[in-house]
Amino acid sequence: MDTPVRRILTGVAALILVIIAFFLIRLYIEARPVFSAYGATHFVFDNAWLPSKNLYGAWPLIAGTLITSAIALIIGVPIAVAAALFVTELCPRPLRATLTILVDLLAAVPSVVYGLWAVFFLIPKIKPAEQWFSDTFSFLPFVGGQVAGPNYFIAGLLLATMIIPIVSAISREVLATVPQEHKEAALALGATRWEMIRLAVLPYSRAGISGAAMLGLGRALGETIAVTLVIGNSAHLGSTIFSQGYTLAAVIANEFGEAASNPVHRASLIAAGLVLFLLTLVVNFIARFYVTRAEKKMLGGAPVAEPVATGAAA
Amino acid sequence: MTPEPTTTLTDVDLPETPLTTPEVPAHESASEAAANGKNGRRLSLQDLKAFYGDNEAVHGINLEYNPNEVTAMIGPSGCGKSTVLRCINRMHEEIPGAYSTGKVLLDGLDVYASDVDLTAVRRAIGMVFQKPTPFPTLSIFDNVAAGLKLAGIKGVEASDRVEWALKGAGLWNEVKDRLNSPGIGLSGGQQQRLCIARTIAVEPELILMDEPCSALDPIATLRVEELIQELKEQFTIVIVTHNMQQAARVADRTAFFLLGDLVEVGPTESIFTNPTDSRTEEYVSGKFG
Ligand SMILES: Nc1ncnc2c1ncn2[C@@H]1O[C@H](COP(=O)(O)OP(=O)(O)OP(=O)(O)O)[C@@H](O)[C@H]1O
Ligand SMILES: [Mg+2]
Numbered sequence: 001m002d003t004p005v006r007r008i009l010t011g012v013a014a015l016i017l018v019i020i021a022f023f024l025i026r027l028y029i030e031a032r033p034v035f036s037a038y039g040a041t042h043f044v045f046d047n048a049w050l051p052s053k054n055l056y057g058a059w060p061l062i063a064g065t066l067i068t069s070a071i072a073l074i075i076g077v078p079i080a081v082a083a084a085l086f087v088t089e090l091c092p093r094p095l096r097a098t099l100t101i102l103v104d105l106l107a108a109v110p111s112v113v114y115g116l117w118a119v120f121f122l123i124p125k126i127k128p129a130e131q132w133f134s135d136t137f138s139f140l141p142f143v144g145g146q147v148a149g150p151n152y153f154i155a156g157l158l159l160a161t162m163i164i165p166i167v168s169a170i171s172r173e174v175l176a177t178v179p180q181e182h183k184e185a186a187l188a189l190g191a192t193r194w195e196m197i198r199l200a201v202l203p204y205s206r207a208g209i210s211g212a213a214m215l216g217l218g219r220a221l222g223e224t225i226a227v228t229l230v231i232g233n234s235a236h237l238g239s240t241i242f243s244q245g246y247t248l249a250a251v252i253a254n255e256f257g258e259a260a261s262n263p264v265h266r267a268s269l270i271a272a273g274l275v276l277f278l279l280t281l282v283v284n285f286i287a288r289f290y291v292t293r294a295e296k297k298m299l300g301g302a303p304v305a306e307p308v309a310t311g312a313a314a
Numbered sequence: 315m316t317p318e319p320t321t322t323l324t325d326v327d328l329p330e331t332p333l334t335t336p337e338v339p340a341h342e343s344a345s346e347a348a349a350n351g352k353n354g355r356r357l358s359l360q361d362l363k364a365f366y367g368d369n370e371a372v373h374g375i376n377l378e379y380n381p382n383e384v385t386a387m388i389g390p391s392g393c394g395k396s397t398v399l400r401c402i403n404r405m406h407e408e409i410p411g412a413y414s415t416g417k418v419l420l421d422g423l424d425v426y427a428s429d430v431d432l433t434a435v436r437r438a439i440g441m442v443f444q445k446p447t448p449f450p451t452l453s454i455f456d457n458v459a460a461g462l463k464l465a466g467i468k469g470v471e472a473s474d475r476v477e478w479a480l481k482g483a484g485l486w487n488e489v490k491d492r493l494n495s496p497g498i499g500l501s502g503g504q505q506q507r508l509c510i511a512r513t514i515a516v517e518p519e520l521i522l523m524d525e526p527c528s529a530l531d532p533i534a535t536l537r538v539e540e541l542i543q544e545l546k547e548q549f550t551i552v553i554v555t556h557n558m559q560q561a562a563r564v565a566d567r568t569a570f571f572l573l574g575d576l577v578e579v580g581p582t583e584s585i586f587t588n589p590t591d592s593r594t595e596e597y598v599s600g601k602f603g
Contacts (some may be wrong), residue, residue, distance in 0.1 A: 093410055105582065139338065179447075181443055181445055181447045182447055182449065182450070184408065184443065184447075185443060185447040185449070185509070186449070186460075187405065187408060187436065187439070188403060188405060188436055188440070188441040188443075188513075189436065189440075189460060189461040189464055189512065189513075190433040190434065190436040190437035190461065190464050190516065191433065191464050192433055195464055197328060199449060199464075200449060203450060203451035203452070204450055204451075206451070298505060311385065
């Protein structure tokens with residue numbers, strides 16, 4: 001690459017890192033009052049978030065964010081990938097465009113509308129089913145007991161619906177890149193359509209689908225308003241997936257107004273934002289690591305290209 | 315036979331028919347089966363027409379492929395060689411809007427008959443593609459075993475067959491110490507022989523090859539040509555090639571196609587030295603194409 005272009009690209013890449021670093025530092029400075037008052041460890045791991053009693057333990061929020069996002073991934077990704085597979089490989093051609101548009105339309109619904117829909121429709125409709133599940137499978141960990149109306153599971157289910165369009169759209173793109181020759185090679189060996197998908201399509205697109213799931217996860221971790229409406233906003237970590245809970249994003253949205261007069265409360269909310277930011281970064285790094293490893297495995301130890309970010313920033 | 319839309323043919327599970335892969339009896343290993351002289355089948359095309367939508371690409375072909383012979387299909391680009399080949403194992407109908415009419419008979423059995431199982435047809439008629447297509451995530455062993463797995467063959471018998479197929483494809487000595495490393499780590503020529511091994515592992519009755527050497531260097535090409543000579547002891551082979559010398563080297567009989575028609579078919583020697591049709595003569599002497 002010629003030097004000027006290279007310099008500009010390097011500069012842009014470096015700028016992104018600088019902005020991220022600036023964000024982190026700024027957030028840290030704003031959040032420092034709560035860390036100095038309670039200690040960072042207490043802030044992160046104490047199981048009580050009661051600003052009225054000056055208790056700022058973010059653990060219920062962190063856990064709630066992770067729990068709801070995990071539920072969203074567990075439910076949403078298989079459905080999204082199945083929808084993408086159906087559209088690209090199985091469904092009759094004339095139906096394709098219609099189905100694609102329908103799935104994409106899910107993304108056009110504003111998240112507050114999702115939240116309201118869940119509050120007025122999903123929660124009452126699904127509660128008996130949740131109670132039945134809770135009673136029948138109470139031997140499973142984190143299942144059993146009385147089901148709360150708003151709870152982790154509902155939030156996860158709602159998030160799943162919200163990440164399906166993006167995960168599905170990217171999966172479709174990825175599946176479309178599987179070379180026709182690989183698919184034909186499988187069919188020519190006597191594979192059925194499903195066997196062809198398992199043999200040629202999924203292995204080829206595994207890394208790309210993980211990437212799609214990652215983007216969905218990013219959205220689930222940060223989603224605010226819909227979750228705020230259905231999570232229950234409870235100060236303590238719930239004991240089952242059907243308990244009320246809280247998430248980092250929801251707490252910030254709920255309490256920022258009232259926190260203006262209390263510097264420690266305000267700092268604690270900014271600290272919650274900082275933790276959410278770090279959480280997203282860490283989750284992304286972990287996911288990226290797995291994707292790279294999957295790609296490496298696929299290429300059989302052949303040298304893998306340097307990750308773009310480090311390459312450009314170096 | 316009337317044109318049938320692709321969707322009705324592909325996804326239906328049809329009852330078992332005689333057209334299934336001949337299972338090797340349990341007491342007989344794959345290599346023994348080979349030693350006992352497994353024979354290829356006779357293939358005949360009767361009034362085969364192939365369409366891409368409204369476009370008729372192949373105009374009613376009648377052609378016999380003799381058992382245990384190599385038949386080459388030659389002709390200028392776009393004359394319909396690949397299309398004919400893909401009609402034989404019913405890959406043609408995978409293309410949206412494509413269909414064919416006429417008969418493809420494998421030892422008298424119509425592979426397009428409505429009670430024939432599509433996957434059984436494709437297992438009985440193996441196909442090697444132009445570009446090597448090892449499955450990206452699978453090891454060398456698993457690549458060869460892929461077809462066996464689909465046919466429900468596992469365990470010791472599968473390993474025996476993999477070894478036999480890799481030996482048959484002339485690849486065993488090169489890969490026997492790294493069967494668990496990825497298939498795409500091999501060179502292009504090795505990958506193509508891996509694909510041949512994968513094809514013969516399921517013991518098809520017929521092998522179709524569409525320009526199998528066009529992505530290979532001369533030495534790898536020679537290796538595959540030798541292999542074709544060995545394979546015809548057990549299989550009927552149909553090969554599409556652009557390379558006239560290659561047809562002359564490997565084929566017992568050669569068929570010349572032009573614009574979707576079969577112009578002439580006969581023993582390779584007479585096609586190249588003494589063709590009856592002037593168009594064949596012009597083509598093989600390099601005047602066009
Ligand atoms: N997927 C397709 N859709 C529409 N038409 C096609 C398709 N594939 C091939 N054809 C048409 O069918 C005719 C025969 O093509 P085919 O690929 O069988 O030729 P070929 O003899 O194999 O050529 P080549 O030597 O270049 O591989 C051509 O005129 C081509 O335009
Ligand atoms: Mg061709």
